[in-house]
Amino acid sequence: MENLLHTVVLMLEGTQVTLEIFFITLLLALPIGLLASLGRISKLRPLSLLMEFYIWIMRGTPLMLQLLFVYFALPMIGVKLPDIAAALLAFTLNYAAYFAEIFRAGIQSIPKGQYEAAKTLGMTYPQTMRRIILPQVIRIVLPPVSNETINLVKDTSLIYILAMNDLLRVARTIVQREFDMTPFVVAAVFYLAMTFVLTWMFKKLEAHYGKYEN
């Protein structure tokens, strides 16, 4: 019993690392993803092509490979980042690419008539995006964003390979030391708890933004 308590305490420390990666990635990837999606649909051809290329690279290669690249390959060309920063860089660039595609699809699903109505009322493009288009996009993208966010909780376990003591690595260390599988079960419960809270939050958000219908 005391042993289990000790395990849980250690794993709570690991959870802290997991949550840190999760929250900071989300906080950075959402706005960057939004900007990338606006770039992607921009009429400026070079900008749009650049964003398409970025999204293609990020979605076309494994996140694990991107982590290894930032962690091991960048130092070879003189870019040495602290462990946590390296992990955050890879996670943010990867998730921003996915969010960008979700936002792009959301923005493009808004009927042309909404832009035209705003234009004939004298609204500028930034006003139209901020007041008319994006509030409608939020409602449409909530389900896929919710999906990606839950994925992110689980993907944080990939930093395992970077020798950072996240929830999964702490569990594995204890399992190897004590020959006891309980930490894996505890880890599963922890991940489930985190995704449960997220699912609940997104359900609330969807209800909040779903008060009107199209």
Next chain:
Amino acid sequence: MGNMKTDRDVMLRMTGIRKSFADLEVLRGIDIEVRKGELLAIIGPSGSGKSTLLRCINMLETIDDGSIAIEGEFLAEKGEYVSGDKARRLLGCTGMVFQQFNLFPHMTVMENLLEAPMQVKGMKRQEILPLAKELLAKVGMSDRADYYPSQLSGGQQQRVAIARALAMKPDIMLFDEPTSALDPELTGEVLKTMRELAEEHMTMVVVTHEMAFAREAASKIIFMADGNIVEQGNPDEFFDHPREERTKAFLRNML
């Protein structure tokens, strides 16, 4: 002197308007003139270019050649639109009502009306509220101010859309087939609102398939086909004594 005075009455003048989509020329040199308080009805078969012509007036489409003057000032000259503040000011003289209403679905009826005056003109909510309420009363929607567009019928949505455009105090109202997306029993309420607007001497350009409305409410009818104006005249003359074969054939099908 007399001439200058009547000239000042011209709210909208389009001359030599040409426009192509790829290889298809949809407007082949159109001239129109709308005076203060007039209701110009543009009719014609689909694909005749009438909606495109209307959409060129507020830059939803751009002309390839010709000139557009709004209240005596060029919005476009020889195919080139002005830009910046001048364009914004001239476009602000027009309001538009769409076939598909295009209300903002995430805003209530009242918010739809307040949005542009607050964002574009920088007015305070309290400043615009009296006019917004008055406009909702005018279109008979006062009791629906807190509804979302999805909770309204098509006819109600279109009346709100008219009020939303009026909230920006335009001098010219453009209507792009405002009743075409409505069930027949709902067109009446929208046409009634438009008729009332005409009676208050609002200058209006209306693209429509409603012949009875055009005949009764319009000051002038333009009949377009294949990117040309085939015939124009005052409503009685136009409907009772059409001169062109093309017009006669069209009217036979419509009435």
